[in-house]
Amino acid sequence: MCSFVPRTVFQSIIDDETASEEAKRDAQNQIDAITQTLTSISSSAKAGSKAWTRYDTIPTGFEEFSCKIWGMATRNYSEISYETGEVLGSSYQPLPGILYSASQDPPYEQDPDVNICMGHLRTTYDFYKTVMGRNSIDGKGKQLEASIHYSIRYGNAIWEKNSQQMVFGDGDGSSRFGRRAGVFKPGSMVGSLDVTAHEVTHGVTQNTAGFEYIGQSGALNESMSDLFGSMVLQWKQVQTVEEASWLIGAGILYEGSESLKGKKAQATSLRSMKDPASPSNLDPQPDHKNHALYYKGTTWDHGGVHRNSGVPNHAFYKVAMRLGGYSWDRAGKIWYATLTDKRMHPQTTFVEFAKVTVDQAGRLHPDDPSVADVVATAWKEVGVL
Ligand SMILES: [Zn+2]
Structure with missing residues (x-):
C-alpha cells in the first residue's frame, strides 16, 4: 500500500518540541489511522476475490475510459465528529464501499466530490492515452476505481495494490472550539489533480516496472x-x-x-x-x-x-x-x-x-x-x- 503522505510526516510533528499537545495528539491519530487502514484493507483483501472479479464488467463501448467511484457509509459520523471534536472513529469499512457512480452513469450531482474525482481520473487517463500512448494502468483499458470519503478525518490518499484501486480521505483538517487543527485541508486530497495522478501512476508502475516498495x-x-x-x-x-x-x-x-x-x-x-x-x-x-x-x-x-x-x-x-x-x-x-x-x-x-x-x-x-x-x-x- 502506497500512501501519498508518509506517516513520518505526522511523526515529525510528534517529535517537534515546539508543537502543541493538541497537534501532537492529532498527528498520532493520523498514524493510528494509517495503521488501521493497512490492517482493514489487508483483511478485506484476504476476505475473498471480490476485489479482482469486479473488473470483469467493463461495459461495451466504455473500454476507452472506464471508472467507478465508491463511497464510504461512515460519512455521517464524520460530520458529527467535526462538531464535537471527537476524532477518528473506529469505523474502517472494507473497501471498496458502496458504489456511488460509474463512468457510464449520469453525473452524481448530490456529491460534487464524485464528479471531481471522476474528472481527475479522466484527465490522468487522457494524459497517459494521448501523450504516452498507454490505455489505462495496465495498457489494456483497465477500469479505474476509487473510493472517496474514506474513514473519518483521514489525511491521506492511497494506492491499494491488491485490489488495484485508489482511496481518498477527506483530509484531517477541521475547525473545532474556534481553532483549526490537522494538516490537510478538507477535500484537498480528492480535489488535487496531482494527488490523483500520483496514485494512478502507482498503478502504472505496478503493471510495468513493478518497482518493489522498499x-x-x-x-x-x-x-x-x-x-x-x-x-x-x-x-x-x-x-x-x-x-x-x-x-x-x-x-x-x-x-x-x-x-x-x-x-x-x-x-x-x-x-x-x-x-x-x-x-x-x-x-x-x-x-x-x-x-x-x-x-x-x-x-x-x-x-x-x-x-x-x-x-x-x-x-x-x-x-x-x-x-x-x-x-x-x-x-x-x-x-x-x-x-x-x-x-x-x-x-x-x-x-x-x-x-x-x-x-x-x-x-x-x-x-x-x-x-x-x-x-x-x-x-x-x-x-x-
Ligand atoms: Zn505514493
Missing part, C-alpha cells in the same frame, strides 16, 4: 508517481517547464492550523521537485545522494521511499528544465520509455534506472546526442552516475 526501487516507485503527478497537472494547465511550480501537493495544507506551527510553519506544499530540501516543504527531501537528508537505513518509511525519491525527482526536474518547452514532450517520454523498458525489474537501483534513461534519450533522439548528454549530466549532478 529502498531505492521504492524511492523510484514514489518518484514516478510524483513526476507523472506533476506532469499531468502541467499538461492540464498547459504549462511550460518555466511556468510550472514543480510542487507536489500545493494548496493541500490547512493554513493557519495548530498542527502547522513550530517547525512546520514555513511549509506551503508537501514536496518540491525543484527544491526538494527547502523548509517550504512539509516533508523535505535530499536533492543529492550525499545530502544529509538521504536515508541510508532500511526500516523507516520502507527504507526512505518518500524521502530518497527527492533525488530522482530532482534529476527529472533538471532534465526537463534544460530541455525546455513542455516537460511531457521530451523528458516525460524518456522517463516513460524507461519505466516500460524490459530492463526494469523489481529491485532496480538508481544507477540502473539512470543508465536506461540515458540510453532511452539516445534512442528517442538519435539525431541530437545533446539530449542524452543532458540526462547523463543531471544524474551526475544529483550524485547517482
Whole structure:
C-alpha cells in the first residue's frame, strides 16, 4: 500500500518540541489511522476475490475510459465528529464501499466530490492515452476505481495494490472550539489533480516496472508517481517547464492550523521537485545522494521511499528544465520509455534506472546526442552516475 503522505510526516510533528499537545495528539491519530487502514484493507483483501472479479464488467463501448467511484457509509459520523471534536472513529469499512457512480452513469450531482474525482481520473487517463500512448494502468483499458470519503478525518490518499484501486480521505483538517487543527485541508486530497495522478501512476508502475516498495526501487516507485503527478497537472494547465511550480501537493495544507506551527510553519506544499530540501516543504527531501537528508537505513518509511525519491525527482526536474518547452514532450517520454523498458525489474537501483534513461534519450533522439548528454549530466549532478 502506497500512501501519498508518509506517516513520518505526522511523526515529525510528534517529535517537534515546539508543537502543541493538541497537534501532537492529532498527528498520532493520523498514524493510528494509517495503521488501521493497512490492517482493514489487508483483511478485506484476504476476505475473498471480490476485489479482482469486479473488473470483469467493463461495459461495451466504455473500454476507452472506464471508472467507478465508491463511497464510504461512515460519512455521517464524520460530520458529527467535526462538531464535537471527537476524532477518528473506529469505523474502517472494507473497501471498496458502496458504489456511488460509474463512468457510464449520469453525473452524481448530490456529491460534487464524485464528479471531481471522476474528472481527475479522466484527465490522468487522457494524459497517459494521448501523450504516452498507454490505455489505462495496465495498457489494456483497465477500469479505474476509487473510493472517496474514506474513514473519518483521514489525511491521506492511497494506492491499494491488491485490489488495484485508489482511496481518498477527506483530509484531517477541521475547525473545532474556534481553532483549526490537522494538516490537510478538507477535500484537498480528492480535489488535487496531482494527488490523483500520483496514485494512478502507482498503478502504472505496478503493471510495468513493478518497482518493489522498499529502498531505492521504492524511492523510484514514489518518484514516478510524483513526476507523472506533476506532469499531468502541467499538461492540464498547459504549462511550460518555466511556468510550472514543480510542487507536489500545493494548496493541500490547512493554513493557519495548530498542527502547522513550530517547525512546520514555513511549509506551503508537501514536496518540491525543484527544491526538494527547502523548509517550504512539509516533508523535505535530499536533492543529492550525499545530502544529509538521504536515508541510508532500511526500516523507516520502507527504507526512505518518500524521502530518497527527492533525488530522482530532482534529476527529472533538471532534465526537463534544460530541455525546455513542455516537460511531457521530451523528458516525460524518456522517463516513460524507461519505466516500460524490459530492463526494469523489481529491485532496480538508481544507477540502473539512470543508465536506461540515458540510453532511452539516445534512442528517442538519435539525431541530437545533446539530449542524452543532458540526462547523463543531471544524474551526475544529483550524485547517482
Ligand atoms: Zn505514493
